[in-house]
Amino acid sequence: MAEHLIKMPDVGEGIAEAELVEWHVKVGDIVREDTVLAAVMTDKATVEIPSPVDGEVEWLGAEIGDVVAIGSPLIRLKVAGDGSVSSGIDTKAQAPEPPGRAGPIEAQADGAVKTSDAIVEQQAKSASPPSPVEAPPSVSIRMHRPPVSRSESEKPIASPAVRLRAREAGIDLRQVPGTGPAGRITHEDLDAFLAHGPQVARAPGLVQDTSVQHVKVIGLRRRIAEKMALAKSRIPHITYVEEIDVTALEDLRAALNASRRADRPKLTLLPFLMRAMVKAIAEQPHLNAIYDDEAGVVHQHGGVHIGIATQTEAGLMVPVVRHAEARDLWGCAVELNRVAEAAKAGLAARDELSGSTITITSLGAMGGIVTTPVINHPEVAIVGVNKIMVRPVWDGSNFIPRKMMNLSSSFDHRVIDGWDAAVFVQRIKTLLETPAMIFVET
Structure with a gap:
């Protein structure tokens, strides 16, 4: 077996670094060529990084919220063959869009986002639930987690691909337990929910809740925080x-x-x-x-x-x-x-x-x-x-x-x-x- 090192790609002209806002994979996952590995955000754009090869995730080089310099090691895959190679993916090259479709994902410092139909479609295809035979062990563990009940105003955290799958399946994401960072709902969480369906949770008694949730301020929320702090500190x-x-x-x-x-x-x-x-x-x-x-x-x-x-x-x-x-x-x-x-x-x-x-x-x-x-x-x-x-x-x-x-x-x-x-x-x-x-x- 060989190793394939993927570096932080050049995500735009003049951009020296990007913030990692989402991992789509974890160590041990098997990925195919073009599988989305991660999403990064700059002051100008949000970009998804695909895998250039088939392989197994061996190492992740950053945590969500980290700012990674262009060219720095980002992820290492175990691939078939001998020797080791490295690559930086050209995220600027985009396939031609059909007439009437929106362009690639774009974002600016104040939080603007533009998502193309083509990318959402690609996410939906890559997010297709695996067959029961191929379901990873993590699914069987997640499916026993109790259902959650979020308030009407609480917005569940999930990627656009997960939201698209849930919308097509008629699932209210507020009822799906999230096991990702900061309670993020992953494809595996959605698979478990689809496999077992919603369960009625028993009303708990009055008990103390000593849990503390540590939510890292990343991505758009970080941009908003920075802009509000700038406005209040300078005006x-x-x-x-x-x-x-x-x-x-x-x-x-x-x-x-x-x-x-x-x-x-x-x-x-x-x-x-x-x-x-x-x-x-x-x-x-x-x-x-x-x-x-x-x-x-x-x-x-x-x-x-x-x-x-x-x-x-x-x-x-x-x-x-x-x-x-x-x-x-x-x-x-x-x-x-x-x-x-x-x-x-x-x-x-x-x-x-x-x-x-x-x-x-x-x-x-x-x-x-x-x-x-x-x-x-x-x-x-x-x-x-x-x-x-x-x-x-x-x-x-x-x-x-x-x-x-x-x-x-x-x-x-x-x-x-x-x-x-x-x-x-x-x-x-x-x-x-x-x-x-x-x-x-x-």
């Missing part, structure tokens, strides 16, 4: 909160939705807010800017490119509605829906997840009364939407029920004064409380 935030009476706006929104054409999306509050921000920015253009604090230069943009903070299965992403100043209410709604859905599906292009000049963050019905939004560095302003609530409002003679909502907005106090922040928010308040003004050109 002195000032947060301004104002309540807004959106009763008239909600009446208008309901009327427009009731009479909308079939080809138009249902309006939420956000397109109205986007149009109000465009009008307010026209009067205070210095809020639509990027601050290069190292050079001491504020880049004030004419185009209003509004980032929309969006929660996805992979983590927080910020798809961008470009040139909101050139879109009407319905145009904003259409583009907002398009980029948000692309981000949630992992199909957003790189330029759809970068280049924003000001950001909106909204938690919808979970928005709370007040938030303190973190500015999307290197922007200078972010507008936060809180939930709408019916509150009693004094009209001078009586308390009347009104639909009220708070805006919680943060500004970079190095370049935006508190007065300018207040003027900006008050202008938005006036436009939203008198929504007809949003449509009037002055």
